[in-house]
Every structure is written in structure tokens, then in C-alpha cells.
Amino acid sequence: MATMRLLTASGLFLAFCALALLVVAIGTDYWYETDARRHRERCKKYASKRTDPGYIYISNQNLPLRMLPRGGGGGGGSPVSGGQPALLRAKREFLSPASAVESRCSRRYNSTATGLWRKCHREGFDQENEDLIFKGLLQRCTPVKYYYSSSNIPRNLPVNITKTIRQDEWHALHLQRMTAGFIGMAVSIILFGWIIGVLGCCQHNELMQYVAGLLFLMGGTCCIISLCTCVAGINFELSRYPRYLYGLPEDISHGYGWSMFSAWAGLGLTLLAGFLCTLAPSLHSPQTTTVHKPRQENGMV
Template structure:
């Protein structure tokens, strides 16, 4: 029974490690899909049927259609465009004019001064960039620490099969629980960074129109599943030595009383 508990804890830890590494290495934490928004803008741009021979002037574009939006998927390290959604973007990427993926900055750089934007608003943009940079650093830093501690926990759990079973299993459980804390902090700060980024000022630059579909993708769900497996492995490895020890003590006391 002890060997089965150790094997189950190790399997849960290895599964959590694989999911966490998949979340770290993939770029599908958050996705945007503006195809519905583009269709509505094209319908607003289309002129009504003319009643006379002279074509009427095209109607003005709504303000929400002034900014070009593309289908993207982003992770901790890169933001990439989806190919096959916009033919104009596909041609720009193939010709080398536009890059399909751009690196996410983890160092502070002065943003470009926008024309016809007051100095106070430019200062607010710089402060928002600084706060967002801190949230990104916390997310990546704690997730990296979570992966390192989880790897150490798996190694200690594997050592528990050969040396000091109860002690090493207990230490592995504590490392798994520490990984869960780091992973929880990282996921919460990532959600905070997404919300902060979408609510930045000015709204016409950073916010998304209501008809743009956006949300979390499968990479962050891998991280959440990793968190669940990690907590389960930590609870199992931490609690089982005490449970088995109490059972042994009960059996010994029952044997002594029978004698």
C-alpha cells in the first residue's frame, strides 16, 4: 500500500510537470478572434442601394472600426498572428513585411510618443506600461520557480522508493504544495495582467470592441490542470505517511492489548 501511494504521488507529480512545461513552452494562453467584428464593420462600410444613377458617397466608418484588428494567440513569451484568417495579413507575412510572432517585452522601454495626445495621457501610458511589466515579470518568475520546485519534488518522490521512505515522501509532498502556491500566484497575476491591459487608457488603442471574441486558451488550462495534479500529489505525499503511521500504531496497540 505504501508503494502504491508513492507511485501515485510520483505519477501525479510527473503529469503536473509535463502539463506545466507544455504551458510554459506554448503560446496559447490568450486568443483574440475579430472575424465577427470585421463582418460587422464591412456591413457598416457597404453603401445602401442607390435610388438614383449617381452613386451616393460611402457612409463614414464607425470609430470602433478605425483600428485594424487581427486574430492572435499569445503566451508568456510571444504574441503570434493566426494565418489563414486574413488574406492581407497572410501576404504581408509571406513577403516578410510583417512578422508573424513578436516577443513580449520583459524590460521597460519608453513608449512611442503619440501625436495629438496630451502629455498627461502619455505619462499615464508610461505608468501603465510599468505596472503591466511588473505583472508579467511576477507571472513568468513564479511559474519558472514552480517548474523548478516541481522537478525537485518529482526527484525526491523517486528517491523515496530507495531511501528513507517516510521522510522523503513527506519532503516531496511539501515541495508539491510549494509548487501549488507558486503556480496559484502566477495564474492570478496573469489574469490580473490581462484585465489591466484591456482596461488601459486610451480605450481606442488598448481595449477591444464588444464584438471581438477573446478569452483564455488551452495553454492556461494546462497550467490549471497542472495546479490540480500538484495539489493532489502534495496532499497525498504529505498526509499518507501520517495516516500509515497512525494505522501501524493502532495495530501495535491492538496486538499488545490482545497479548
């Protein structure tokens, strides 16, 4: 009996801690973080290099030089078999790293922290943004949109690329909705199971304690779906087409923040609480009482 009470109390305490961790993870904005300071410094150094006519900028990565092929396939110069793809591949290889750096620096990357509801500029990572935020010209945080908006699609793009971006926007929006929806369901189910478990402890009802454990396991399942969907959504955003619009340069560090790890910790405690609460009623052995029949029923006078 004492062991059952100890396991039930431990399961309810772990469920309460898991509930607190999940609420903290939902209310904070550090699920996914980027650090663009090294990229900014690299672009500033590239922009401040000498451009006067007497200075020649030579990069070691430009060597050896490659000549563009005259023809398409072999050395005959006939563009019948694969001429256009070979020419495009040669132009891509002939592109200097300096122009690649220039194209990457043409887009402004910020150090951000993204949560379920907001995307914020990280404090102290960019002095220019800090000055604009202090003057009121730039918002620290912008809300994450859970509805489709055509303003997210860049203008002046070909029709096929625009159609692809529109489809990817819908897919990313579904992943975001699943992440927020399932983690909300997980918190609700865990809270409901915790209330039932407390009532079961007060009334010494083993069935209620067992149901609370099942609810904890169900909430953990919803939490697993939410976190896996969040990871899939982040990977999908990084691999979207075209890459020059949605991909990140190699010198920008990015990864998951402490809010994500708080959610994973809450998931682990939830599953452990469900295991303890479902195990506790099975350890209780019911006491059997023997009922003695009166002598007249045993056939004795």
C-alpha cells in the same frame, strides 16, 4: 506498507504529469486568444456602403434626434452651474453610431494568440495577413517584451494621458514579470520535489517523501500566484485608459486558450500529488520490537 507505497507512487506519477502540463503551457502561445473576423467583416461592409449623392444612409439607431441644450444647467441658458459637462454629455449622446463604427474601424485589429514569450497571428483567420506573412513582409510572431520601452507609448498625446499610459505600462510590465517568474519557480520546485520523492522511494525514507509532498504544495502555491497574476494582467490590459487605444470592440471575441487550461490542470495535479505524498508517511505504523532483558537484570538468580 503497501498502501503507503501506492500513495507515494500515485503522488509521484501525478507530479510528473503536472510537470509535463506546466512545461507544455509555458512552451506554447495559447494563453489568451482574440478573434477579429466578425469585426473585419463588419468594417468591410461599412466601408463598401454606397456614398454617392443620390443615396441616403439612414440608421435606425440615429432616432430619435436630440437637440443640444442652449444653456448649462436648466432652461435659463446660464452656463454657471455645470454648463460645460452638460454640453459635452449632449454632444456624446448626439454622436451617431455610424461615426462610432468609423472610429473603431480606423484601428486595425488582428486575430492573435498570446503566450508568455510570443504574440502570434492566428493561422487561417485573415487572408491579407497570411499573404503578407508568406511574402515575408509581416512576422508571424513577435516576442513579448519584459523590459520597459517608450516606443509602446503613442505619440501626439496630452501630457496627462502620456503620464497615465507610462504608469500603466510599468504596472502591466510588473504583472507580466510576476506571471513568468512564479510559474518558473513552480516548475523548478516541483521538479526538485519529484527528484527527492523518487530518491525517498528508492531508499524507503519516509522523511524524504514527506518533504517531497511539501515541495509539491509549495510549487502549487507559486503556480496559483502566477495564474492569478496572469488573469489580473489580462483584465488590466482590457481596462486601460484611454479605452479607444487599449479596449476591444464588442464584436471581437476573446478568451483564454488551451495553454491556460493546461496550466490550471497542472496546478490541480500538483496539489493532489502534494496531498498524497504528505499523507503516505502518516499511514505507516512503526513496528515495535520487545527486548527481553536477561534474568540477572530482572533480579532473578
